[in-house]
Amino acid sequence: MKIGAFIPELLRHLAKKPATVDYPFKKLEVPKGFRGSPYLKPELCIVCRACERDCPAEAIEITSLSEAEKKFRMIIHNDRCVHCAQCVDSCPTGAMLIDTRFEIADYDRHNLKMQWDYIRAVVKPKSEPKSDQAKS
């Protein structure tokens, strides 16, 4: 037991580079599976509403614009999004995707809203919607 056992370690680090990077000028790479903001590929969406039902933050809203033309509107409220990527997992056709942006702050929460108007796609789902499986 001796006093000041930590001092050699402290001195050794005097000459070392800092552990942090100069953030706004230098940015770290985000990892491969990073969960940023969700976005829609409208040409693949079959409006099964699996994402809307599974979203824990109720951030996805799908409304029908015209029943006859099968036109729909999807709004993603990014101000409510908790970035869990459950919508990506729930989507049976791969229409929901997630980006890797992380600097998404804004002065107004309404600017964070994203919106798509599209005609329902006729795509065969790769798998049954996961959540529909046990529908009785």
Place this chain on the structure above:
Amino acid sequence: MNFQIPIGPQHPALKEPIGLRITVDGEIIREADLRLGYNHRGIEKLAESKTWIQNIYLMERICGICSHSHTTCYVQGVEKLMEIQAPKRGLYIRTLVAELERIHSHLLWLGVAGHEAGFDSFFMYVWRDREIVMDILEIISGNRVHYAINTIGGVRRDLDELQVKNILDSLSVLRKRSEYYLNLGTTEPSFVARLAGVGYLSKEDALALCAVGPTLRASGVPMDVRKDDPYAVYDEVPFEVCTADTGDVLGRTVVRIKELFQSYNIIEYLLKNLPTGPIAVRAPRRPKSNEVVSRYEAPRGENIHYIKSNGTEKPERLKVRAPTLGNYAATIKMLKNGFIADVPLIFAAIDPCICCAERAVAIVDARTGQEKIVSTSSLKQLKQNVSPNKERKREVVWPL
């Protein structure tokens, strides 16, 4: 002469909103009383209005540090309710993340202990090295804090060869650093002098007051849910339950550092024996009506979820017993006959997580001491009655 000192919920010395009333005789604490409910968020009630899948992410947000422990505890229970079995590879990855989380939580705690003991350079160095494990978690799950790796019936992300290699490389660095900290933390004389003998809890008291986790194990009781009631793959993984017999804050530090090494061993075993196969199975939308109790050894101690299903898409009841709540009774015991200056250290030693623990609010009449259930409107009425003529200050001017 006895004085009563209120500490918290808002207090500069406390890192978390703990409400405490202590009766002191000079410097010495004679009586302590905890007030819960300041951080109550109504999560259990909210869980009743969300579906089984949505609740995974809600459970994750009970706590930022042990987010994986709450989801795993919940998901295990729901898997039992739905009568499905997660595949082996999924369970291995789930256990891997659980152990990484234990490392990250214990390193965080070690830094906080250094900070509370006045050893701030120790705090800085430990937290710098904690970034290594945060990076590993980021590689596996994509994010640093809310991993969201669990889903009902398995996990959501798979591991590849490169990731396994990266994790093993980072782990050897961490192991080396932890050895240094174990050596330093138990031999630096001023640090040891600050921790030894503070917050003593005897073995009998620890058992009688139902302490959990490292607090219990530091009092010499080898109790660990991973050994006593193995979940996931802990029955296959070799590891030891770490104990100390000093029963003070130093003992709790030693237990946590020893557990770090056990976690490194577990992770190495898991990565070297990672089975092939699927990582998740499909889960039904609705479980049968039933009830289940799920246990999990979180970094802070035993975490219990009680889940009741009535056969619909949403749970009927979800009760969370977080480890901090189990440690509160023992903390009161530790505080008694200690010094006021030791309050932050003793509290830090149980690694309190107030947002985990505060699951209930009781309305108590200050005059009669009676508890009752009140509605929001009657609460507003009560406020009106207390100060009927007082104008509400809408724009308060800063006095300076």
